[in-house]
Amino acid sequence: MQRFTYLSPKTLPEALELMRSHAGRIRPFAGGTDLMVELRKDDAKLSEMKYALDLSDIPELTEISGRDGLVSIGAMATHDMVAHSPVIRLAAAMLSEASLSVGAQQIRNVATIGGNVCNAAVAADTLSPLAALDASVTLQSVSEARVLPLADFVTGAGKTAIRPDELLTKITFVPLDGWRTAFVKLGRRKALAISRMNAAVALRFEGNTISGARVSPGCVFISPRRVSSAEKLLLGGEPSKELFEQCGKVVSDEMVKITGVRWSTEYKYPALSAVVSRALCIAAGIPEEAT
């Protein structure tokens, strides 16, 4: 196990000051469910880390609120909190579902949404719903706070635009009031599975007509984003299995367009189409038996 000094500030200004004074040698320690595993590996990836900054004693970082048309989730809110928060269940049920699908209870009790976003794993479960929500992250340092759209924050697999002296303090989005959402995950088993693929979708209806659509596949793009061609296809349509299957194919086409044909495409193309179409069926409340 790599050696480090353990710091546990009680306030955000204290934490930010530590980030400033030890920039480059300090790592924020959120849930630690990934970091603790990394720290026990013999590779030198974290060798520059001399300080662990435990953020779990700062109450404001775990707050979840919905006020003035904006939902705010503190970066240290655990997946268990996000999964069961009445605010999130109402404003973005697909995000609750995604958090509920992370790891198992022991992991959800400590792993945080901020950690999930900052790790920026391609397979991160909360990135696709957050992309569907057009979420933004707030990055704070001693000198300033800046707000970045999620799509600009995640710059690549495991890479983000965060600076060495900054902390991600909260994630914000406009709630999808009245929308119907769904999150579907394809993993190798139910518990503790890492997403092979997932999809977060949201639909708004006027009568039986789709008047708003968000379609965000997970694990397929290097940084999370919505697929506008798939959303356009849905707008003005009426929910049907045929339309949703077609939409799934449009998402798979987009994946091939961006990542190219790979050895795995033969599997991923139909699998992603099915995951997207299933999510849309669930959101629209129509039967979704596999095709």
Next chain:
Amino acid sequence: MSELKFILNDKPVCVEVEDNARLLDVIRDTLGLTGTKEGCGVGECGACTVIVDGDAVDSCLMPAMRVMGKSVTTVEGLAKDGHLDRLQQAVLDHHALQCGFCTPGLLMSAKALLDKNPHPTREEIKVALSGNLCRCTGYEQMIEAVLDAAEREK
């Protein structure tokens, strides 16, 4: 080294620990409570599950320093005054263990569930135990044992 104070199985303890020590190692090696097991060491198997302030957590993924001032319960804290906890008794009655290596972890996950939700459904039990792997007994007897323990509570 830092001084770590916390409540372990209802008793205050104070130990010197390395800043990078895992809670699992402090419980087993420093404090000598070897009921908590290490299986995978990466949070996949749940053998090291303990309860921290009411929540089941993998002690292999938790820095010991994080439990400063908190209350930790291990499998050794279940029995009171020489009497098994009703959950432990139910596990015996339902033959829910063979080799027993995963049992302390399963007990702690089940205990955390029953403390929060005294009368869980079968599905809720499955979700609560899904982070605990058992390679010999399987899960059915354990689920029955938890249901029975909840029943005995009434």
